Amino acid sequence: MKPLKEFTIPFVGLKVGKHHFDYEIDNKFFEYFEYDDFNSSNLKVDVELEKKTTLLELHFEVSGTVNINCDVTNEPYNQPLNNEFDLVVKFGEEYNDENIDILIIPHGEYEINIQQYVYELIVLAMPTKRVHPGVEDGTLDSDILKKLEELSPKEKDIKEDQEEIDPRWNTLKKLLTDK
Template identity: 35%
Template sequence: MGKFTLYKLPLKSLPVGTHHYEYLLDNEFFRNIDGPEVQKGKVSVTLSVKRTADVFELDFVINGVIQVPCDRCLDDLDLEVDTKEKLYVKFGAEYSDENDNVVIVPEAEGEINIAWFLYEFIALTIPLKHVHPAGKCNKSMSAKLRKHTAQSTDDGGENEETSEEFDVEDDIVSEPDDETTDPRWDELKKLIDNN
């Protein structure tokens, strides 16, 4: 993390009170941190550090745009980032993550590098499914996907998709027939009914 000295906060030398910092995370930041979810973006961060006697309260306001690959066509997709996060830092003997938002840093070091925290806060804003709006995916990739995806019709043949944009319906879950049930479930139901 030597490339991220800009993101080291000298907590030990901060006087009691509130201190403000601003950061601009660009493509170089995301490339250097080498995280799997985000490789490009332009995100501004406003950080407010409030020090009391032995606790540091870090309030992050994070806004901007990141680029992630579209799940469908793999082209870059712009996603807006707009989040607020809070982190509490305390001094201790050795580094430790007590829980999701409390961090212990060695008092001898007296500083914390927030680069990876910034990346994680941004990565957590990415939705599970990230695809372009209908009609915005890469046309050649959609055509290749359409070519290699066979959908059977009632007569057993392949159904050619006629629309220019191919939507993979991966959210549809088929419902089982009510009439056919697994005999194991029937036996389990009998046990429940007897109790």
């Protein structure tokens, strides 16, 4: 996969201190990663790079909304996202990204590509169960919700099932209480 140019930061020409980078993320970014869970996305990523003499510190912040389908009703809705992540970039003999928040790059490198970190920051900010806010507060009017309500077992049916216990179980319960 060829890296996206706009996410490559040439740090060799930067002065020691803090530098800010802003990115607007839409679905074209996710098409690059072949990730199609989002109907649309409107995200802003702020990256603060602090260059020090021996290392780089990056602080990522993402905020915005993505339009996704509800897991219960399959209705699209806007899911707000907010997440942040810190990354330390050190210099070493060879490239090593085995540690989650420490990246080691060779001494001769002059730029860093952050597209994978931005992608993971956004995808990991998504909730595991995506539920439309209208489902939680009961304001969503959906055919799927009506069908689910129609097919769900009623409390009356559950109580009747519990009352109709096989008499053989009662005899077995007596064995436990006779001790």
